[in-house]
Amino acid sequence: MPSYLHFTSMTLGDKSARSLSRIGIMGGTFDPIHFGHLRMAQELATVLDLAEVRFIPSATPPHRDQPITSARQRAEMVTLAIADNPVFKLDTRELEREGYSYTIDTLQSLHEELQGQARLYLLMGLDAFVGIASWHRWQELLQLTHIVVATRPGATLPAGNPILDEFLQTHQVSSLQQLHAQAQNGIYMHGITALDISATHIRHQLHTGQSPRYQLPQCVLAYIEQYSLYR
């Protein structure tokens, strides 16, 4: 093949792959949403060059106690928290589904909606990743998305866990270039600013009459106070 033709086809190939937008999927209970979630989404959106991050509150989380506040209230708190960021979007598909909010179902429904026009990056903290082998149909997740894991204070990878070790050995990539070269199927670990904030601690503070101020957006705290949540 003449060298100019080879060059042209490579350029077109790169362009078409890059023109697919990258969408970050930020699932959570968000009971309530706080700066740990928002900062993680912001830092990963920057490093991955994401066109958008979808915040997807789970209606019925599969692996934990059920939320204190209603799905509608959690969605409203997310709406308030992300209102000033055009990259952040609320996605209510899990709230509209019956039954447990399994991530595999969410990824499948996103694929149906996006029709191959975007690549998915499932964002999660290290504490969530450590439990991933207990997720519903977890071995199919990477057929639909990349997984990007952010550090979280207090969370570490357990030593000598054969399932997680093999999952990482098979799928972990060490560079962003490698990650973006694949359509899905990669795991990428990224260190973010350590914010030792959790919704559990915020709920405890509210329940015991302490102020959780400066751990979550003021507009979310105002909403919590307006409806006397978590008392």
Ligand SMILES: Nc1ncnc2c1ncn2[C@@H]1O[C@H](COP(=O)(O)OP(=O)(O)OP(=O)(O)O)[C@@H](O)[C@H]1O
């Ligand atoms: N401070 C944080 N730093 C990094 N990741 C976080 C932080 N807080 C939450 N995450 C991640 O955000 C996602 C959603 O978390 P979730 O809504 O369960 O918040 P949480 O603070 O862990 O809540 P809870 O205390 O009720 O379990 C998970 O992937 C979790 O790992």
Ligand SMILES: O=C(O)c1ccc[n+]([C@@H]2O[C@H](COP(=O)([O-])O)[C@@H](O)[C@H]2O)c1
């Ligand atoms: O699909 C599953 O089986 C599954 C099991 C545990 C957690 N998840 C998802 O992981 C995300 C973070 O969960 P959580 O419990 O830390 O809020 C949230 O989107 C959950 O729906 C998903």
